[in-house]
Amino acid sequence: MATLGLVEYADASPEVRAIYDDIMAVRKTDWINNFWKALAHDPKTLRRTWESIKEIMAPGALDPLMKEMIYLAVSSTNQCGYCIASHTAGARKAGMTDEMFAELMAVVGMANETNRLVSGYQVEIDERFLTTK
Amino acid sequence: MATLGLVEYADASPEVRAIYDDIMAVRKTDWINNFWKALAHDPKTLRRTWESIKEIMAPGALDPLMKEMIYLAVSSTNQCGYCIASHTAGARKAGMTDEMFAELMAVVGMANETNRLVSGYQVEIDERFLTTK
Amino acid sequence: MATLGLVEYADASPEVRAIYDDIMAVRKTDWINNFWKALAHDPKTLRRTWESIKEIMAPGALDPLMKEMIYLAVSSTNQCGYCIASHTAGARKAGMTDEMFAELMAVVGMANETNRLVSGYQVEIDERFLTTK
Amino acid sequence: MATLGLVEYADASPEVRAIYDDIMAVRKTDWINNFWKALAHDPKTLRRTWESIKEIMAPGALDPLMKEMIYLAVSSTNQCGYCIASHTAGARKAGMTDEMFAELMAVVGMANETNRLVSGYQVEIDERFLTTK
Amino acid sequence: MATLGLVEYADASPEVRAIYDDIMAVRKTDWINNFWKALAHDPKTLRRTWESIKEIMAPGALDPLMKEMIYLAVSSTNQCGYCIASHTAGARKAGMTDEMFAELMAVVGMANETNRLVSGYQVEIDERFLTTK
């Protein structure tokens, strides 16, 4: 159970409700997931985290599907169960197919393997990789 | 310096040379980076790793640029200096612009932050996230 | 369920009971949590771990509350569910308020984010940071 | 070398300069460390990261020294060389003595050890730790 | 529940069944654990992962027990609950006693501790450790 409990919409302050409303509007959903309800005990962190995510996950040079898949790649590497569940849902909503998910996982697995081969073998960075751009 | 040293092309066995040749052909480059030269002391691991990466990184439901960026996202999360340098180069070669790199990093940073907020606050997975697909 | 099972006080050897007694005395509690009961199958590790924690967590240049919060910061970063639950309880007992918990989590989240921005952007250490003290 | 290079004050846009000025004013220093110069290629991330850190690291329920030490605890756990160097400097500036540093490291080391003993032994969370507050 | 669900033997394609048969033959068991059933939605990853594990875990310079214990050491460090459970079972089947398990955990715990003391104290590599072999 969340350390400070969950703040339901009905019990939320006007400040928190406004953020909940914005989350639902931006995400085009009619519910708030537990992450935000847990953070709501600290309205400053709730606001800062939501404003940051809203800015970061908006369409830009990368589209929302790509961003959700990167989020899922990081969460799988860190083995964060909650984050994997929520961003798998987010990526599916943004268009991730089963084939894309499977390829994403294959890359994540391989990268985690070679990251350790590199460190274990003490491989030095090639000169050619050291230049900017 | 790599634990077992680096196997240069000139000193490589025919088996290792064949893999080096395939790496250069598939990647359309004329050199071999240190990672492969370090693994070459163990031809079985060299072959298995290369065959796996060749299969995983080939175009599929996700394109090569997306795959390189996911590789970079994982490597940044794991803070593997060599892997970050080599896959930044790989992603650029596949078309990553400065803007795409910056957005990738923003997502990676945010995901690493919220992964820990979730665990620290002990947030439970929402029922809606638990269903398959 | 713990790999080797849990050693309850009633079933413990005199050696293990003495350590359980010391844990309860130092911590001013009347029960032993599962961590110690799991380790008790290896009395050497039980003793060494308890003696180390007793020494490390004692008041010193840092007070016990600060030490519990640092323990919680590490456990949240590593996403160790058991450790987060037990050290949240420990920190509360030592005086951590909801406000302190929320600020702790905000710092932990931010540090995990910037750690990856630093590595992903391949930022070199400033000369000024390299000097001792 | 930083992936996108470093943006020096003399070469910075007015938007970036204003953030640099604020960093120096808030931190009471006359220089900008490489982290910010690397991020400056992405002014949105520079601004968001700085505004977040300014809010999070300000005095509150926890004082600045405590916050810097928590930052250092996380960075040591993640083994981020740059972050360890910069936040060791930050913590010293905020008043961390050698004794405090040594005790901080002792707790960080121990927490990393017991986090893995818990997972390796598959220890279940005690009922008493599951209640909110 | 596994993201793509589990593929039971009765529902598997001939290609997947052949891999399941090989897993059971090599491991001398009569059942397939969930890991493979989850991967089976992506036959390429199922095949590649199984062929890699079959090659890596076969007796060689290190015996199967040692390899299972190394697998368990890594999984405990990464705090992967599923992997700890399955490789504890695998190591036991290969001959791991309670005493060996306890010593393994002690080393894993200590290594995780000193890894962070090294990074936190910013210890430089000794000249003598830098030479190859």
Added chain:
Amino acid sequence: MATLGLVEYADASPEVRAIYDDIMAVRKTDWINNFWKALAHDPKTLRRTWESIKEIMAPGALDPLMKEMIYLAVSSTNQCGYCIASHTAGARKAGMTDEMFAELMAVVGMANETNRLVSGYQVEIDERFLTTK
């Protein structure tokens, strides 16, 4: 450079010298590596860490070579450069051949890969793995 600097034998207190002497005697070497010299600024942590390692790394149900290789497996997973360098040297001294090193790395790499496939695919623990022993 180590945060608190390195304590050389000639400058060490009698207490620290006694520990240095014990390290050299137990390890049958005539020098002290930087890790201990860095810790020596905190004699309590120096003593506790050395006494713990001496107990843990002594021959038991697992032999010293196996223990050094497990230490190296953990350090490679955590990507601790110093620890990889020092424990590669330690494992070699205890008898690790090039073939053993290569197989160790192959297992470490694979375990890091499947750890993330398991988490990314959200694989649940099989009933059969949940029983004690």
